[in-house]
Amino acid sequence: MRTSSDHILTSHAGSLPRPDALIEANRAREAGATAGERGYDEVLRQSVAEIVRRQRELGIDVPGDGELGKATTQRINYGPWWRYSFLRMSGLSPGGLTLYELPPRRSGPDEVVLTSFADRRDRTRFAAAYADPASGITTGPRPPSPVCTGPLVYTGQQAIAVDIANFKAALAAAGVTEGFMTAVAPGSAYRIPNTYYKTDEEFLYAWAEALREEYKAILDAGLVLQLDDPAVADNWDMVNPEPSVDAYKKFTMVRVDALNHALRGLPQERIRFHLCWGSWHGPHTTDIAMRDIVEVMLAVNAGAYSFEAGNVRHEHEWRLWEDVKLPDGKLILPGVVSHATNVVEHPELVAERILRFANLVGRERVIASTDCGLGGRIHPDIAWAKLDTLAQGAALASRQLWGRRA
């Protein structure tokens, strides 16, 4: 993985705005336009080439493919980062209920379980705001959730091969040495109904084994693998009533162990991990404190950690690095611009945020990034303006950290 050896590198959390042509092509494909399949492939290939070129042009050092291979048929969509995995797995059957319609489940002091999306604690506390279409919290389409009814087997070999080929060609065309590709982590993917596996843990490990194939494919191709695992943080809000921090950490370590199992023997120096508290535009008052889960996060066998630090619920948490030692050789990718506001961060604010981290963990160990993926969560033009300001802010910070010549 590249490090910020002579300037602050820039990257982002993955999702970028889909071009309208790609959204149209996804719609046609979903509607069963098999004749359009080849047309779709071409639109996707071109879109990936263009999105890599544009990132490079803006000054994003470590670009992604924008998650363009993870299909969406809507401009506003908070779900492709994990829903794509349902299309790459056998053993799943179409379900009837959305995640919001599932029955709530109550946790006890000794038994932490995930409840339904509708029963999340922040959502319950701010029910009227979440329900109000004018509040800006809407997250786009709510498709029914699949149900696991048979053995999980990874079937996405072709899809990931296409994603990798498109992305590598785009990187080569743009003359970029390193790029990252996202894949969902088992703890986040398995949050769907299951009637096949006997225990939660069996189900979790089945996902780990299946997803490992995708991780291997991405790493074998020489790319950086980013594991998307908001569940490590956002499950806290999905446990009702609120558990003890210790009970939650124990619950979460099971998921981290499953992820590490999936990563066994894979090159840690090209693996980065993305943590977040859920990207919807809610109040987020029930987010768990980073301080309470940072050790759990650092137990993930990754070489770098991406996390939200650019929104008002988590911005103050840079201070935890005053007390927590980042293990040797590891990097952090704090979010210094966010999807959580339409206001485009001032480059000087971006620089200020970067410097806080660089001062605590060292300039070489910070890559400036975004809170979460920007695609689907904010207007495309604002998303691009945010990447622009990210690059500008990193340049300002680099000038301070390496002197004028950087």
Next chain:
Amino acid sequence: MRASTGHILTSHAGSLPRPDALIEAWGKNDERALTQQLNAAVTEVVRRQKELGIDVPGDGEYGKSMPHSVNYGAWWRYSFLRLGGLDMGGLGLYELPARRSRPGEVVLTSFADRRDRTRFAAAYADPQSGITTGPRPANHPVCVGPLTYTGHAAIAADIARFKAALAAAGVEEGFMTAIAPASASRIGNTYYKTEEELLYACAEAMREEYRAILDAGLVLQLDDPGIAENWDQINPAPSVEEYQKFTMVRVEALNHAIRGLPQDRIRFHLCWGSWHGPHTTDIAMRDIVEVMLAINAQAYSFEAGNARHEHEWKVWQDVKLPDGKIILPGVVSHATNVVEHPELVAERILRFTNLVGRERVIASTDCGLGGRVHPDIAWAKLEALAQGAVLASRQLWR
């Protein structure tokens, strides 16, 4: 004006969410029912602020008509109902023709031609982007005769209601907002010969409202986003010097309007416009801070809690806050649904107190929260504000 002598005081920029019943009452033509709703709602909104720990509450701007739960305009549109000489049949704000500025001739263009709006036209036009500012009134006023203040009864009722609510809640100091001339004069005009004449006519007329508020013993907050956000409403961008000159004319008109009034109970509110846009064309605070400080107020409220202006606390490293003056930086914002963590609020407060002194900072909001963020989120933000001020106070007075 109270100062943060024993702890960091809290206040906010003015507008608070209206209860549904009040919004409905504003839409009906029943004065008595409206008065009843207002009396009950103002009593409750003051009580609630006190309960949450807001030291210097307002009346939530409830007396300023808000006919819809999403509304960004009540803070200035109320003045159209309190000024004589206006014809309400002018073109809508967004339908007005664009006006181009030139070096040596700075003019305000239309809302539709604002520079951030032009740069992000697709985002502003997209109903899903979250930038919408609620229903747009069809018409904008045109001044067709001498401007006179006709709001005596309205402001008297606002004051009586607010004072009763303060007394009921046992609160010693409260603030009431009124629009400043620069922001009020952004209307059509066929009567006055020059824009400056119109500006001064606004100043004379609004002075009556300022006096009423101050005579009642309240703190007067002058709302004047025009000082900062006019920058985005000049197309193409002027030079900073020209803008400062253009704006000083407006500041002088405001100072004229508050001549002889008790400065120690006047606070000034600056902002860059409260709509949820990218705000990439906001002028830097550094470029207008001296202009702001030329206003004869004792305290200055400004945005400092959103991603475009958060870094500007550094301005106070170089700019001296004149003796005896107070600042009210926004440490929670309407610009995001996410509720600020109390520790972030405290961190922001401490950045300012470290530079200007703890007694000279009152923790506040960026802009009014009412109409700009969901009511339940607005209240949660005031709660976070109060909690953060407590955390900061603990550090500052331990």
